[in-house]
Amino acid sequence: MNKYILLAACSIISPALQANDFISDGSAKLALRNFYYDRDFRDGSGQSQAQEWAQGFIFNYGSGFTEGPVGFGLNAVGMLGIKLDSGPGRTGTGILAYNASSHEVADDYSKLGLAAKTRYSKTELQIGTLQPLMPVLLATTMRLFPPLLRGGYLTSKEIDDLTLHVAHLDRIKYRDSTDYEPMAVASPNRRFKAGATSNDLNIIGFDYNWSKTLTTRYYHATLSDLYQQDYFDVVHYLDLGHSRIKSDVRYFNSRADGARKAGAVDNQTLSSMFTWLTGGHSLGFGYMQLNGSTALPYISGTSVNVNTEGALVSEFVNPNERVTQVRYDYDFAALGVPGLRGMWRYIKGDHINLPNNTFGNSERERGVELSYVIQSGALKDVAFRVRQADYDSDFARNVGELRVNIDYNIVLW
Numbered sequence: 001m002n003k004y005i006l007l008a009a010c011s012i013i014s015p016a017l018q019a020n021d022f023i024s025d026g027s028a029k030l031a032l033r034n035f036y037y038d039r040d041f042r043d044g045s046g047q048s049q050a051q052e053w054a055q056g057f058i059f060n061y062g063s064g065f066t067e068g069p070v071g072f073g074l075n076a077v078g079m080l081g082i083k084l085d086s087g088p089g090r091t092g093t094g095i096l097a098y099n100a101s102s103h104e105v106a107d108d109y110s111k112l113g114l115a116a117k118t119r120y121s122k123t124e125l126q127i128g129t130l131q132p133l134m135p136v137l138l139a140t141t142m143r144l145f146p147p148l149l150r151g152g153y154l155t156s157k158e159i160d161d162l163t164l165h166v167a168h169l170d171r172i173k174y175r176d177s178t179d180y181e182p183m184a185v186a187s188p189n190r191r192f193k194a195g196a197t198s199n200d201l202n203i204i205g206f207d208y209n210w211s212k213t214l215t216t217r218y219y220h221a222t223l224s225d226l227y228q229q230d231y232f233d234v235v236h237y238l239d240l241g242h243s244r245i246k247s248d249v250r251y252f253n254s255r256a257d258g259a260r261k262a263g264a265v266d267n268q269t270l271s272s273m274f275t276w277l278t279g280g281h282s283l284g285f286g287y288m289q290l291n292g293s294t295a296l297p298y299i300s301g302t303s304v305n306v307n308t309e310g311a312l313v314s315e316f317v318n319p320n321e322r323v324t325q326v327r328y329d330y331d332f333a334a335l336g337v338p339g340l341r342g343m344w345r346y347i348k349g350d351h352i353n354l355p356n357n358t359f360g361n362s363e364r365e366r367g368v369e370l371s372y373v374i375q376s377g378a379l380k381d382v383a384f385r386v387r388q389a390d391y392d393s394d395f396a397r398n399v400g401e402l403r404v405n406i407d408y409n410i411v412l413w
Helices: 003-013 020-024
Strands: 028-040 050-061 068-087 106-119 123-129 149-154 161-174 199-211 216-224 227-239 244-256 267-277 281-291 322-331 342-350 363-373 383-393 399-411
Touching: 020 068, 068 123, 267 322
Parallel strands: none
Antiparallel strands: 028 050, 028 399, 050 068, 068 106, 106 123, 123 149, 149 161, 161 199, 199 216, 216 227, 227 244, 244 267, 267 281, 281 322, 322 342, 342 363, 363 383, 383 399
16 A cells, blocks of 8 residues: 555544544535647647547545644545547647557546645644645646645744745656656756656745745755756835835756756746736736756646746746746726736747757747636636637747636535
8 A cells, every 4th residue: 555545544543533623624625627728739740739628526625633732634635537528639738638659538537645634833744645836846737637746745834924845755646647657857849858757856945924025935956866956036015005016036046966867957047027016907027037058947747936837838948048028917806897807928038049959049929818707696606717829939839729717616514
């Protein structure tokens, strides 16, 4: 039996446990997500379209903690994905599981994860299946499901305004997979050596709130024999009376580790976003610069924590890339339509030096988004989101992409 599941079971059946708070403080939620994905490759050879439609169900349960100075509890997550439309020539969206050789798509797939947890004072440890959201490891829900990771994760808030994070992870279950696998470095455009994996990711980090308007974070991550990474960010809000300016600056310093199985890793990335907020308007200008001989490394299957996060086609973290971004958001609640939001974004990256010795390449993405959450009635809290992007570059296939999802969360107890 998997050692993490065994630990979870032992924590439940221990005769020392008292069930009062374990049960009464528990909560359960069922998330329903309907997701349509259509990526149209507008030139080049190979697959002409990646197009799938699926219905997902995500069950999350979190118990309370047993009584006493040291409390014990259990978290559980279950996922079921059902194919609504797909085919062997349209796979690879990250939504549905499929056979890698035949490209046949399963009618459905499911996964289950358990995590034992214990709490003392303001310190909590979880061991088992995790969904971490740290700046060096963002397991976000970019498709039907988020990726799941296996290991241990400790958070501590014993000091006011300071949060400590410590994690050790050894496997990842990709968003469209049912099996745990070793972790790898994301490598589009052949940025790093293919096939290099590790079973040992260690993270330590600190979040500190200096005030209501200023926060900083520092994290160090080591993916053994692949790379080490230091991360630092500053987020500040400047009050101008009827408006505010949000400054968000992030810095990565990455280098190779141990046996260097992914090849050379040498990258320093400075990512910044400055946003003016007034009424329903948000207008942001971003700049990112990558230095060093390689791209910015991050864990394959997760999101990269730079100011272009959320772009649909590219992450804009190629070697030596210089990235500019303009983004405009509007909250229509300012016009009396609460729940309706819109976004327009343009991102351009240039000075790209790819591993195949091509220099001075560029890429561009233009994106729009419209979302709405129903505010009342029988369909209250049903959320609709439509995203569209056009991408073109000097080194990759030009793409048009459309994503539509409908989400609804049901609180069970």
